[in-house]
Structures are given as C-alpha cells and as structure tokens.
Amino acid sequence: MRALIRAALLGLALSMTAHAAIDTYEFKSDAERERYRGLIEELRCPKCQNQNIADSDAPIAMDLRREIYRMLGEGQSDEQIVDYLVARYGDFVRYKPPLDARTMLLWYGPAGLLAIGFGVLAMILVRRRRSVATSASNTLSPAERERLATLLDKKDP
Amino acid sequence: MKRAIFLLPLVLFLGIAAFLYRGLFLDPAELPSALIGKPFPAFSLPAVEQPERTLGVADLQGRPALVNVWATWCVSCKVEHPVLNELARRGVNIVGVNYKDDNASALKWLKEFHNPYQLNIRDEQGSLGLDLGVYGAPETFLIDRHGIIRHKFVGVIDERVWREQLAARYQELLDE
Numbered sequence: 001m002r003a004l005i006r007a008a009l010l011g012l013a014l015s016m017t018a019h020a021a022i023d024t025y026e027f028k029s030d031a032e033r034e035r036y037r038g039l040i041e042e043l044r045c046p047k048c049q050n051q052n053i054a055d056s057d058a059p060i061a062m063d064l065r066r067e068i069y070r071m072l073g074e075g076q077s078d079e080q081i082v083d084y085l086v087a088r089y090g091d092f093v094r095y096k097p098p099l100d101a102r103t104m105l106l107w108y109g110p111a112g113l114l115a116i117g118f119g120v121l122a123m124i125l126v127r128r129r130r131s132v133a134t135s136a137s138n139t140l141s142p143a144e145r146e147r148l149a150t151l152l153d154k155k156d157p
Numbered sequence: 158m159k160r161a162i163f164l165l166p167l168v169l170f171l172g173i174a175a176f177l178y179r180g181l182f183l184d185p186a187e188l189p190s191a192l193i194g195k196p197f198p199a200f201s202l203p204a205v206e207q208p209e210r211t212l213g214v215a216d217l218q219g220r221p222a223l224v225n226v227w228a229t230w231c232v233s234c235k236v237e238h239p240v241l242n243e244l245a246r247r248g249v250n251i252v253g254v255n256y257k258d259d260n261a262s263a264l265k266w267l268k269e270f271h272n273p274y275q276l277n278i279r280d281e282q283g284s285l286g287l288d289l290g291v292y293g294a295p296e297t298f299l300i301d302r303h304g305i306i307r308h309k310f311v312g313v314i315d316e317r318v319w320r321e322q323l324a325a326r327y328q329e330l331l332d333e
Binding site: 046047049059060063067086087088089090091092 | 185188189190191192257283287288289290291292293
C-alpha cells in the first residue's frame with residue numbers, strides 16, 4: 001500500500017515538472033537543443049501570460065517555438081532571436097527585462113530599499129549607543145546623591 | 158523637522174497604495190505594441206478574393222486605414238464583424254488580414270456576413286501576423302497614409318470602442 005502511494009506521489013511530481021507542450025524538433029547538436037530549451041524557457045507567451053512559450057499550448061506559443069527553431073537552424077545567435085521577438089512583441093516577451101532607464105527601479109529598487117533599511121537601522125543603533133554613552137557620563141554629583149538618599153529615606157522609613 | 162521623519166512611512170504607504178490602486182484597473186491582457194511609430198512590416202501575400210493578385214505594403218499606402226486582423230476560427234471576430242460593416246458603410250477604409258485561416262471558409266464568411274474590407278490580405282501561414290506581433294485575433298492597427306502604424310487596439314471593436322478610442326484618431330490621420 002505504502003509503495004503504491006509513494007509511486008503515485010512520484011508520478012504526480014514528475015507530471016508536474018513535465019512540459020505541457022511537446023514538439024518533435026530535430027537538432028544538429030545537444031548544444032543547440034540546450035540553446036533552444038533556454039530560449040523557450042526565458043521567453044514569455046504573449047497570449048497566455050505568466051507562462052513561458054515552453055509550457056504554453058497556445059497556438060501563438062507553438063508558432064514562436066517553430067520560429068525560434070527555424071532561426072536556430074539558420075545559425076542566428078540567441079541575442080538576434082530575442083531581439084527579433086522583442087521587435088514584434090515588445091519587452092513583454094522577456095522574462096528577463098533589459099537594464100535601461102525604464103527598468104532601473106525594477107533592477108535596483110529592492111537592493112535600494114534594503115540599503116535604506118540598513119541605513120535606518122545603523123542610524124537607530126548609533127543614536128542609541130550615543131544616548132547610552134551620554135547617560136553613563138551623567139552620573140550623579142555628590143550633592144545629588146545625598147539628596148537622593150534623603151528622598152529614599154523619607155519614602156522608605 | 159523631526160516630526161516630518163515620522164510622517165515618512167505614511168507617505169511611503171500612500172505612494173505604494175496609489176500605485177496598487179491604479180493597478181487594480183489596468184488590464185494585464187493589454188500589451189503595448191512594439192510597433193507604434195514604425196512602418197507596417199513588408200509582406201508579399203495574395204489577396205483573399207483574388208488569389209492571383211499579390212499584395213504588398215505599397216497597397217496600404219495613400220490613405221489612412223484600419224488594418225483588422227481576423228479569422229473565421231476567431232469567435233469574437235463574428236461579434237466585431239457587423240460593427241466593421243457599419244464603419245465601412247460610413248466610409249472608413251478597412252483592410253483585412255485573414256490570419257492563419259482557410260481561404261475557402263474566409264470567402265464563405267465574407268459572402269455570408271458582408272465584406273467590409275477594401276483589401277483582404279491572405280496570411281495563411283501567419284507570417285505577417287508574426288511580424289505584426291499579433292497574439293490573438295481580433296487586433297486592429299491604425300496606419301497613416303504613409304503606412305506608419307500609429308495605434309493598435311486588441312480586442313473586439315464595438316460602437317463604444319470606436320467612438321471613444323478610435324474615431325478621433327482615425328479622423329486625425331485623415332486630417333494630416
């Protein structure tokens with residue numbers, strides 16, 4: 001029974017990682033197949049958003065896969081292929097947006113926020129240390145100590 | 158000054174809230190076209206009604222046009238079609254791109270539902286569609302008299318879309 005459940009779970013896990021779309025393309029070399037895989041996983045399907053064109057079953061994703069396969073066969077570079085698609089569908093098709101003036105915030109925003117956070121933290125720590133230091137130097141003078149003692153005596157007979 | 162610093166989180170929160178609130182009303186299916194301001198891509202494809210006639214970019218130039226990407230397999234194109242008929246009746250220059258379709262069904266469709274297209278480009282392989290960045294029919298491009306793409310609309314054109322988004326732009330192109 002346990003083995004059966006285990007097998008079912010394994011099957012489920014495998015089916016989830018399997019790609020939805022299956023094409024039968026022949027590649028000249030394993031390197032080219034790898035490039036093809038890399039490209040279709042990094043490019044986004046314009047129709048079914050939030051899926052890359054490797055996973056999508058939409059006709060447009062099929063067309064784009066065919067087009068990428070064709071361009072790879074023609075010996076075009078990854079960059080040329082990505083540029084070709086960006087020229088038609090815009091930066092939207094890239095899961096990895098280019099670094100330019102418009103995407104600065106996207107690329108550096110999180111790191112910037114983290115830096116601001118650390119800055120605030122450092123400021124608070126420095127301030128706290130300083131206030132501890134000043135209070136330490138503010139020890140009571142002998143006259144004050146005497147007065148404190150009398151006050152305490154009064155309260156606590 | 159010290160007080161102002163305590164207001165900073167509130168200001169940040171309001172800023173982010175404003176962005177997110179705006180995000181609620183954006184349609185993620187609407188992609189900005191990468192082709193606005195660029196010339197209509199070159200093509201050499203037959204006409205739907207006259208297989209022997211080859212159409213090219215030159216056929217689109219001379220007057221502003223609505224380039225409508227359609228197909229018989231596209232359900233919402235059927236909804237859009239009567240609106241296009243009406244626009245054609247009012248004198249709007251409409252050019253069709255029959256996208257990845259079977260030509261016989263396209264001809265039957267045009268015969269049955271009336272033909273609003275001045276020209277109809279037969280893009281059976283979808284090559285022109287790919288160059289246009291089409292990701293789902295119907296899509297409509299507004300091009301000026303020099304064949305430059307000026308605007309793109311994705312989805313069904315109805316009376317309201319025409320009135321609010323396209324009519325003024327088309328008129329502008331006519332007046333240029």
